[in-house]
Amino acid sequence: MKHIAAPRGTVDILPPETSEWQALEAIIDEVATRFGYREIRTPIFESTEVFVKPIGEGTDIVDKEMYTFVDRGGRSITLRPELTAPVVRAALEHNMLQHLPLKLYYRGPIFRYERPQRGRFRQAHQWGVECFGAPGPEADAEIISLGLDVMKAIGITDYRLEINSLGCEACRARFREALIGYLNRNVARLSETSQDRLARNPLRILDSKDPRDQDVMSGAPTMDAYLCAACQEHFATLRTLLEAMGIRALHNPHIVRGLDYYTRTVFEISSSALGAQNSVCGGGRYDDLVKSMGGPDVAGVGLAMGMDRMLMLARSSGLARDRDGKSLQIAFVPLDEASTRALVPVMHEVRQHGIAADMDYTRRSIDKQLRTAGESGARYAVIVGEDERRNGEATIQNLATRERTRVELGQVASELTRRLEV
RNA sequence: GUGAAUGUAGCUCAGCUGGUUAGAGCGCCGGCCUGUGAAGCCGGAGGUCGCGGGUUCGAUACCCGUCAUUCACCCCA
Numbered sequence: 001m002k003h004i005a006a007p008r009g010t011v012d013i014l015p016p017e018t019s020e021w022q023a024l025e026a027i028i029d030e031v032a033t034r035f036g037y038r039e040i041r042t043p044i045f046e047s048t049e050v051f052v053k054p055i056g057e058g059t060d061i062v063d064k065e066m067y068t069f070v071d072r073g074g075r076s077i078t079l080r081p082e083l084t085a086p087v088v089r090a091a092l093e094h095n096m097l098q099h100l101p102l103k104l105y106y107r108g109p110i111f112r113y114e115r116p117q118r119g120r121f122r123q124a125h126q127w128g129v130e131c132f133g134a135p136g137p138e139a140d141a142e143i144i145s146l147g148l149d150v151m152k153a154i155g156i157t158d159y160r161l162e163i164n165s166l167g168c169e170a171c172r173a174r175f176r177e178a179l180i181g182y183l184n185r186n187v188a189r190l191s192e193t194s195q196d197r198l199a200r201n202p203l204r205i206l207d208s209k210d211p212r213d214q215d216v217m218s219g220a221p222t223m224d225a226y227l228c229a230a231c232q233e234h235f236a237t238l239r240t241l242l243e244a245m246g247i248r249a250l251h252n253p254h255i256v257r258g259l260d261y262y263t264r265t266v267f268e269i270s271s272s273a274l275g276a277q278n279s280v281c282g283g284g285r286y287d288d289l290v291k292s293m294g295g296p297d298v299a300g301v302g303l304a305m306g307m308d309r310m311l312m313l314a315r316s317s318g319l320a321r322d323r324d325g326k327s328l329q330i331a332f333v334p335l336d337e338a339s340t341r342a343l344v345p346v347m348h349e350v351r352q353h354g355i356a357a358d359m360d361y362t363r364r365s366i367d368k369q370l371r372t373a374g375e376s377g378a379r380y381a382v383i384v385g386e387d388e389r390r391n392g393e394a395t396i397q398n399l400a401t402r403e404r405t406r407v408e409l410g411q412v413a414s415e416l417t418r419r420l421e422v
Numbered sequence: 423g424u425g426a427a428u429g430u431a432g433c434u435c436a437g438c439u440g441g442u443u444a445g446a447g448c449g450c451c452g453g454c455c456u457g458u459g460a461a462g463c464c465g466g467a468g469g470u471c472g473c474g475g476g477u478u479c480g481a482u483a484c485c486c487g488u489c490a491u492u493c494a495c496c497c498c499a
Contacts, residue, residue, distance in 0.1 A: 005472095005490070060497050064423075082499085110499075115423075117493060126499055193496070209496090257498095279499060306499025335457065368451090370459040385457060397458075404458085 009114070009122025020311055025107060027153045028127045032105040035146045037129050040104040042086040048076040054085040054289055056260025058200040065112040067122075079111035082259070084286070084302055085293070087130050092295045100133030100298065107307065119277035119309050128283070128304035132290065135299035137238035140265045140285060145245055147269065147281055147303050156271075156313045159280065162252040163242075163267040165235040166203075167227045169288060172263070175226035176202065186216050206254045222253050234264055257282060261289040265301065273316045274309055281305040330416060331373035331399075332359035335366055335385030342409070343384055346394070349413040355420060374399050380419065382412060 006012055013021060029039070048068055055062050067079035080086055083106050096102055107127035114120060129146060131139045144161070151159065166172055180202050187195060191210040198205065205213055206220075227235065242249050249267070257266045266284035274280070283303025290298045332347050334340040343359060350357045358376075360369045366383070373381045383395040394412050396419075397404045407415050 008490070065497085112498080114497075115495095116491085117495095120498075124499060128499095204497095276494060277498065282499070304499065309499060333458090365452090365455095366457050367455080367459065372459090374459050381458090383458080387457080395458095399459080402459080 007122070009116040011121065011123075020314070021307075024154060024307060024311060024314075028105070028107055028150055031146060031150045031153060032127075032129060035103075035129075035142065035149075037103040037105040037131075037146075040087060040090060040106050041108070042080075042083065042090050042106070044109065045077050045079050046086050046089065048078040050085050050089050051078055051081060054088070054259075054261050054293060055082070056201075059260060061112065061259070065114055067111045067113055081110055081112050082304060083108075083110065083126065083128055084130060084259075084261070084289070084304070088290055088293050088295070088300070091132065092290070092293060097132060097290070097296060097298050101139075102132040103129070104132075105129040117277065118275040119306075119312060121308060125307035126304045127307055128302055130300060130302035132298050132300045134301065135287065137234050137241060137265070139301050140238050141241035141245065141247075143283060143301055143303050144242065144249070144267060145247060147283070147305060148247060150305070151269070151280075151310070154310060154314045156280075156310065158273055158313070159269050159271045161247070161249045161267065161269050162255055163238070163249045163265065164252055164255040165223065165227060165231060165264050166256065166262055166266055166284075167223060167231045168263055171226050171228045171231055172223075175221065175223050178221045178226065179203070179206075182220050183216070186219075189216050201260075203256045206256050217254070224253060231264055238265060257284060261286040261292070263287045267303075269305075271313055273313055277309070279306075280309045280313065327356050328358055328376045328378045329355050329380070329420060330357035331369070331376060331378040331381045332357060333366060333369045333373065333381050333383040334359065335383070337363070339384040339386070339389055342389055343382070343394075346382070346409055346412050350416055353413055353417050355416060370397075370399075380416060382416075384409075 032039070048066070051066065052062055057063070061081050066081055069077055071077050087104055087106065091097055091102060091104075105128065108125065109123050110126050111123055113122060116122065127150075129143060131143060144163075148161070167175060180198070183190065183198055183202060183205065187198065189212060190198070190205070191208065191212050194205045194208055194210065194213045206217060208214065208217070239249065239251070252268075255266050255268055256262075257268075262284040264285045264287065267282070268279055269281035270278045271280060272278060281303060283301075285299070285301040287299040289300055290296065330347075330350060332343050334343050340359070340361065340363075347357050347359050360372065366385075370381060378399055381397045381399055383397060384393075388394050388406070391406075392409050393406050394409055395404050395406055396412070396415060
């Protein structure tokens, strides 16, 4: 009905809901800090090249999902579709990799040009962590446990954690060759899209949902058989460490992830409560990424979690609703214009004492004002009308017991402070 | 990019096979109650029926297009 609406795939987040976001953001900050990560904020847009090579041509993100445009200076700019590549770019730009390990976390909007549906938007929100300079599986384990801690803190218990190893560059190359050989012999039985993928990105056929592809894959060579000794040990140790922390992870050899930069460990957290887009979290190790972006040979591992989907899960398990903070403590109730103005300095003083206070400026009747005050969750109302004003007083009413007391205007702030502390 | 369903008040929805000034519940505002929160009763505001075209004497309804939403595919957070 209104003529201008928010662009397709974007939403306005309105007041009761913004409290949930603030709660989620606070949890992320707390947990990440507790694990030794510090926040980094990078630009919403980057030079297009930041994403193309690292994520990989042939991936859907690069081929059809990026918001790319030429700015007024003729530069190709892209709204970030993820944050690992920008974080690496920033780390290199500011020589942050001289002090290892480097542990960073982020949260904020990402943009992908996709058809919206349940759990998928053109502007979405992710938080994530990146750990540089830690090649061992302890770092992988730490990151997975960090992600699960945030989920736990917001009350999400219904999920599935799956892990896999893609091997290092050497073993992946051998596996890739074997896989291509097998697929070429069975190309006729593959789905059309997978036949197309065979040439461009064959590993992605592994996690295809098409039953024809799954049928073909059931007889395909598996990554496990091609892992070198070092990669095997890395993966086995990771599983041992997770188990030692009481974390249950399922080994799913078909997980490959949609970005090209992963090596060795990859993992996903998904939930059946989300609909078709059932993944809340994805991550893994990217030991060659920093080097490929022109930096030193530094290992990395990280995760990204979808905040929009996390809140969907928190709501479906019924645990996030009470996070709507009704923080008002004092409601000022003036009964006429002169009283409104007499209360301005009084309310100011109360607020200076750190007490959350608000006044109804609409000149409504006392009935309506008290009703609103009661619904707001405030503990006291401060009422001033002609009668109180004549005596330089105010009526303080306890909104729960309805008990009323008269105090001098000058005493309102100290009286309220005293009462709220008790 | 493909497919399907749906667009009527702030919200949830009626509106019979096309027929005059488009309705309800909830919410909002006001009154009953000249200064105390409930319930009830009474009243009020709020709609270019998503938008554009077509058929018709007449369209919220039928047809075409378009935009948006929802769900699914693809893929992912």
